[in-house]
Amino acid sequence: MQQMLSRKASFNFHGEDSPYFLGWKEYEKNSYHEVHNPSGIIQMGLAENQLSIDLLESWLAKNASVTHFKEDRGGSSLPLSSSLFRELALFQDYHGLPAFKKELAELMEEIRGSKVRFDPNKLVLTAGATAANETLMFCLAEPGEAFLIPTPYYPGFDRDVKWRTEVELVSIHCSSLNHFRLTKHALEEAYQRAQKQKLKVKGVLITNPSNPLGTTMSKDELNHLLDFVISKKIHIVSDEIYSGTVFDSPSFISITQALLNHKKVHAGNDISKRIHIVYSLSKDLGLPGFRVGMIYSENEAIISAATKMSSFGLVSSQTQFLLSNILSEKNFRKLYMKENQKRLKKRHEMMVSGLENAGISCLKSNAGLFCWVDMRHLLRSNTFEAEMELWEKIIFEVKLNISPGSSCHCTEPGWFRICFANMSTETLNVALQRIKTFAVGICEDRINYQQALCSSKKSSFNKWLLHPLSLWRNHQDHESKYR
Amino acid sequence: MAFLNNMLSKIATNDGHGENSPYFDGWKAYDSDPFHSTDNPQGVIQMGLAENLLSFDLVQEWILKNPKASICTSEGVNEFKDTAIFQDYHGLPEFRNAIAKFMAKVRGNTVTFDPDRVVMSGGATGAHETMMFCLADPGDAFLVPTPYYPGFDRDLRWRTGVKLLPVVCESSNDFKITREALEAAYQKALESNIKVKGLLITNPSNPLGTILDRDTLQSLVDFINEKNIHLVCDEIYAATVFTKPMYVSIAEIIEEDKKCNRDLIHLVYSLSKDMGFPGFRIGIIYSYNDSVVSTARKMSSFGLVSTQTQQLIASMLSDEKFIDKYVAESRKRLAARHGVFTRGLMQVRVGNLQANAGLFFWMDLRRLLKEPTVEAEMDLWRVIINEVKLNVSPGSSFHCSEPGWFRVCYANMDNETMRIALRRIKKFVLQVDEREVAAKKQTWHKDLKLSLSFRRWDDTIMQTPRMVTPHMMSPHMIVSPHSPLASPLVRARN
Numbered sequence: 001m002q003q004m005l006s007r008k009a010s011f012n013f014h015g016e017d018s019p020y021f022l023g024w025k026e027y028e029k030n031s032y033h034e035v036h037n038p039s040g041i042i043q044m045g046l047a048e049n050q051l052s053i054d055l056l057e058s059w060l061a062k063n064a065s066v067t068h069f070k071e072d073r074g075g076s077s078l079p080l081s082s083s084l085f086r087e088l089a090l091f092q093d094y095h096g097l098p099a100f101k102k103e104l105a106e107l108m109e110e111i112r113g114s115k116v117r118f119d120p121n122k123l124v125l126t127a128g129a130t131a132a133n134e135t136l137m138f139c140l141a142e143p144g145e146a147f148l149i150p151t152p153y154y155p156g157f158d159r160d161v162k163w164r165t166e167v168e169l170v171s172i173h174c175s176s177l178n179h180f181r182l183t184k185h186a187l188e189e190a191y192q193r194a195q196k197q198k199l200k201v202k203g204v205l206i207t208n209p210s211n212p213l214g215t216t217m218s219k220d221e222l223n224h225l226l227d228f229v230i231s232k233k234i235h236i237v238s239d240e241i242y243s244g245t246v247f248d249s250p251s252f253i254s255i256t257q258a259l260l261n262h263k264k265v266h267a268g269n270d271i272s273k274r275i276h277i278v279y280s281l282s283k284d285l286g287l288p289g290f291r292v293g294m295i296y297s298e299n300e301a302i303i304s305a306a307t308k309m310s311s312f313g314l315v316s317s318q319t320q321f322l323l324s325n326i327l328s329e330k331n332f333r334k335l336y337m338k339e340n341q342k343r344l345k346k347r348h349e350m351m352v353s354g355l356e357n358a359g360i361s362c363l364k365s366n367a368g369l370f371c372w373v374d375m376r377h378l379l380r381s382n383t384f385e386a387e388m389e390l391w392e393k394i395i396f397e398v399k400l401n402i403s404p405g406s407s408c409h410c411t412e413p414g415w416f417r418i419c420f421a422n423m424s425t426e427t428l429n430v431a432l433q434r435i436k437t438f439a440v441g442i443c444e445d446r447i448n449y450q451q452a453l454c455s456s457k458k459s460s461f462n463k464w465l466l467h468p469l470s471l472w473r474n475h476q477d478h479e480s481k482y483r
Numbered sequence: 484m485a486f487l488n489n490m491l492s493k494i495a496t497n498d499g500h501g502e503n504s505p506y507f508d509g510w511k512a513y514d515s516d517p518f519h520s521t522d523n524p525q526g527v528i529q530m531g532l533a534e535n536l537l538s539f540d541l542v543q544e545w546i547l548k549n550p551k552a553s554i555c556t557s558e559g560v561n562e563f564k565d566t567a568i569f570q571d572y573h574g575l576p577e578f579r580n581a582i583a584k585f586m587a588k589v590r591g592n593t594v595t596f597d598p599d600r601v602v603m604s605g606g607a608t609g610a611h612e613t614m615m616f617c618l619a620d621p622g623d624a625f626l627v628p629t630p631y632y633p634g635f636d637r638d639l640r641w642r643t644g645v646k647l648l649p650v651v652c653e654s655s656n657d658f659k660i661t662r663e664a665l666e667a668a669y670q671k672a673l674e675s676n677i678k679v680k681g682l683l684i685t686n687p688s689n690p691l692g693t694i695l696d697r698d699t700l701q702s703l704v705d706f707i708n709e710k711n712i713h714l715v716c717d718e719i720y721a722a723t724v725f726t727k728p729m730y731v732s733i734a735e736i737i738e739e740d741k742k743c744n745r746d747l748i749h750l751v752y753s754l755s756k757d758m759g760f761p762g763f764r765i766g767i768i769y770s771y772n773d774s775v776v777s778t779a780r781k782m783s784s785f786g787l788v789s790t791q792t793q794q795l796i797a798s799m800l801s802d803e804k805f806i807d808k809y810v811a812e813s814r815k816r817l818a819a820r821h822g823v824f825t826r827g828l829m830q831v832r833v834g835n836l837q838a839n840a841g842l843f844f845w846m847d848l849r850r851l852l853k854e855p856t857v858e859a860e861m862d863l864w865r866v867i868i869n870e871v872k873l874n875v876s877p878g879s880s881f882h883c884s885e886p887g888w889f890r891v892c893y894a895n896m897d898n899e900t901m902r903i904a905l906r907r908i909k910k911f912v913l914q915v916d917e918r919e920v921a922a923k924k925q926t927w928h929k930d931l932k933l934s935l936s937f938r939r940w941d942d943t944i945m946q947t948p949r950m951v952t953p954h955m956m957s958p959h960m961i962v963s964p965h966s967p968l969a970s971p972l973v974r975a976r977n
Contacts, residue, residue, distance in 0.1 A: 004618075004711070004713070004746070004747075005617060005618060005774055005775065005778070006615075006616060006617055006618055006619050006620050006623075007620055008616055008617070008620075008778075009616070009617040009618070009774065009775065009778040014778070014781045014782075016781060048568055050564075050568060053563075053564045053567065053568070054564075056563065056567075057560055057561075057563050057564060060554075060555055060560045060563060061557055061560050064555060064556045064557045064560070083539065083543050085539075085542070085543055085546055086536070086539045086543065088762055089539070089542075089759060089760045089761070089762050089763060090534060090536070090759070090761060090762055091762040092606075092755075092761040092762050092764075127605050127764075127785065127786045127787060128784075128787070130784050130785055131605075131785045131786060134785055138492060138494050138495070138642050139491055139492055139494070139495040140490075140491060140492055140495070141492055142492050142493060143621075159781070159784070160784075160785075163782075164616050164642070164782070164785075233490075235490070273490075274490065282570075286567065286568065287567045287568075288567075288568060288569075288570040289566055289567050289568055289569040289570050289789070289790030289791070290567060290789045290790065290791055291570075291787050291788075291789050301491055301495065301496065302491065302495065305491070305494075305495035305496070305500070306495075308500040308502065308637075309500075309641075309642070311605075311606075311608050311609075311637075311638075312605050312608055312609045312612050312638075312642075312785065312786055313605035313609055313764075313785055313786030314605060314606065314764050315764075315789065316762070316763050316764050316788065316789035316791065316792045317762030317763065317764075318762070318763055318789065318791055318792050318795065319789040319791050319792065322555050322791065
């Protein structure tokens with residue numbers, strides 16, 4: 001039967017056999033519940049934002065008559081020809097509900113401190129950011145061509161960007177030595193590597209703020225990137241899905257903002273037509289089930305093609321209508337965003353200090369729904385096999401689903417993404433306690449092992465002593481650097 | 484811009500989206516001058532959009548009575564959070580269950596559907612594309628009987644690189660799909676070194692409005708089994724079958740046919756036509772092949788149904804009493820609407836293919852063509868759009884092999900608009916006929932003066948059409964053109 005199906009269906013290009021998804025499957029088999037299953041697996045591999053959904057619920061409760069399908073005009077039901085439900089049920093125009101796009105454009109402007117303008121007519125609605133990224137690849141690259149992408153990156157890109165489009169992803173290696181920042185050298189090195197593999201590079205795909213790092217790109221990084229794409233005449237796809245989750249300084253700089261400042265240096269080129277933004281309401285507003293994604297571009301040809309392609313995954317008109325109502329109140333939007341960021345910051349702090357107590361440090365971050373956690377000192381050896389071993393222990397013994405760095409294509413073993421916004425405070429405390437017990441336990445085991453060795457062989461004792469203790473010392477150094 | 488076009492992919496810059504087809508030109512004409520009973524009574528009436536508006540009042544009533552089904556009401560808002568965060572591509576279990584039950588009900592409960600095989604997609608549009616990604620590689624082909632829905636050219640081919648090869652069906656046998664036509668198309672592909680991966684049928688048919696009989700369905704199943712290729716059945720109009728003969732789904736055929744390789748059978752469905760909800764984007768893939776279910780489900784990430792919509796639909800479709808009432812009433816109203824149009828057109832000797840389903844009929848205007856060519860069809864179509872002010876869809880946009888057929892949608896307007904549309908068509912046809920008769924009379928008088936040897940008026944009428952106005956008289960005319968029942972197509976056909 002395999003040969004009866006397409007190549008795409010027959011091999012596992014969908015990427016679902018990656019540990020990123022395997023952990024989810026284990027979680028599904030044995031899900032934590034504080035009452036019914038207190039020893040189950042806690043889900044920390046899902047970057048969801050559940051912290052502020054109560055704000056949306058209370059808005060809805062107050063405004064039910066507006067959002068329900070009946071238009072409340074003195075309580076009477078309306079004749080068929082003017083019923084709102086009917087209009088929505090029939091509305092399949094791939095340009096989307098104008099009111100909804102207007103609200104989205106304003107929301108995007110507000111997130112960027114009103115420093116850039118968004119034209120609703122240059123917005124294309126898609127079924128989630130998943131569809132937005134795939135659609136952009138269909139528009140920008142032929143099968144076999146490539147996009148460069150900084151590592152570590154969101155594992156879903158392997159499916160979204162590559163699977164049906166047959167576009168390749170070439171990693172731009174970022175290192176912990178400089179906090180995983182994007183450098184000129186790394187960009188150039190990746191480009192050369194692609195050339196050697198005879199891959200034509202069509203652009204760079206960045207996620208800013210970063211998933212899994214939780215950091216925002218600096219002005220310098222963005223300028224390096226712009227210099228690079230201008231000189232190579234290629235595209236930038238900037239996935240800004242976490243732009244509303246920036247809870248701390250430095251403030252978020254969108255790619256279009258960076259371009260505005262950069263233009264003074266490089267006037268007269270058409271780089272603005274090669275920059276495309278992806279956004280979604282799945283993270284900022286915590287509404288992944290509603291499948292609201294979008295593409296924003298100044299390139300009319302892209303907008304035109306992407307709009308037609310959106311037929312394959314339009315946003316339900318029912319959802320467009322609901323959200324255009326929720327987002328129509330500017331004050332509510334502002335209140336929501338501010339409160340959401342406040343809650344994210346608090347949760348982030350809780351996570352970071354909880355990990356600190358366990359002797360574990362994180363990359364210093366100011367955005368996102370997760371921390372990029374350094375567990376290199378807990379590895380048996382500096383290898384990906386050791387990372388997998390550690391990860392399996394964490395899933396099956398510690399009962400936490402976290403995402404190993406290798407699934408995010410990190411080049412250094414020992415880093416893990418741990419999500420903190422998809423659970424209650426109590427559950428997070430339980431999780432942090434489990435991590436602490438585990439981490440402290442490993443270190444104690446190592447110390448006991450060394451002591452046992454010490455009493456039997458004096459010479460090898462020295463060697464062994466150096467190894468785990470120096471790791472511990474390094475860990476103390478890391479802590480101050482990466483916090 | 485040329486430089487920039489090089490910066491984009493071929494897919495982004497070619498015509499694969501199909502929007503330059505006349506199918507969409509008519510829509511553009513409508514968009515620029517849409518009919519409105521009070522604000523623009525001379526505007527273009529939209530008869531090119533296969534939408535089902537006839538029974539919305541029933542749904543509206545249900546919505547008002549069931550506020551809990553919507554998460555935006557005070558009764559339903561406590562479901563908001565769970566619905567909003569649920570992004571599992573399996574879909575809400577209650578949604579899948581409701582869809583499976585509804586699909587069975589619409590098929591008279593002659594078959595059951597397994598909820599675990601129900602896969603979501605971004606409308607039937609997304610479903611068709613996904614099926615191609617699962618079943619065929621770029622360069623492979625699917626056979627499709629003509630005439631077929633123009634959107635397939637985009638949905639099946641654009642981003643997938645799959646080819647569509649026509650299986651030619653002809654009016655001489657009511658556009659039935661014959662074994663000969665299938666074999667001819669298959670052989671032609673072989674000769675061109677094109678690998679055929681499957682056959683796509685739409686049953687009930689768009690644009691014909693007919694259903695496939697049991698024998699034909701069985702012969703299609705035999706054909707695909709023999710060739711070991713897939714069968715994708717688009718059953719999007721299943722609940723629009725408004726009169727006998729009874730609808731037979733492919734699901735029924737394979738229940739009975741134990742020899743059939745079920746791994747080759749796949750259904751595409753949607754609620755856009757049966758329920759009239761195109762805006763909610765509810766597309767379904769139902770496959771009997773486990774690998775296809777698994778792969779299609781992963782691909783559904785690119786076009787999941789909004790959980791808000793899943794919730795509403797699950798609630799609505801589970802209300803069996805309501806659904807029974809809705810489906811029965813919808814059928815009744817479709818039958819009535821269909822009847823009004825076909826009878827009205829008969830009065831001006833315009834026939835249509837006898838049909839018992841769909842939201843449209845397949846109108847025969849061949850006798851109005853100047854000549855039996857696509858150009859003449861397009862000329863006539865432009866007259867209908869610009870002068871008669873009706874957006875109907877020309878048969879050539881459906882890849883029909885014979886010029887002169889038009890698809891006319893009738894379920895997307897209220898009764899008053901329908902009456903106006905019918906009046907316009909009748910007026911137009913009568914005017915054309917009158918002009919033709921006047922032209923013929925003039926020539927007859929001229930001929931009479933020239934040649935006194937013509938004795939029988941009937942003979943004259945029989946012969947002069949071909950000599951004088953061959954472009955206006957259908958070769959099918961065998962009785963006096965003055966008889967309203969002249970066209971054989973208008974006579975009862977069974």
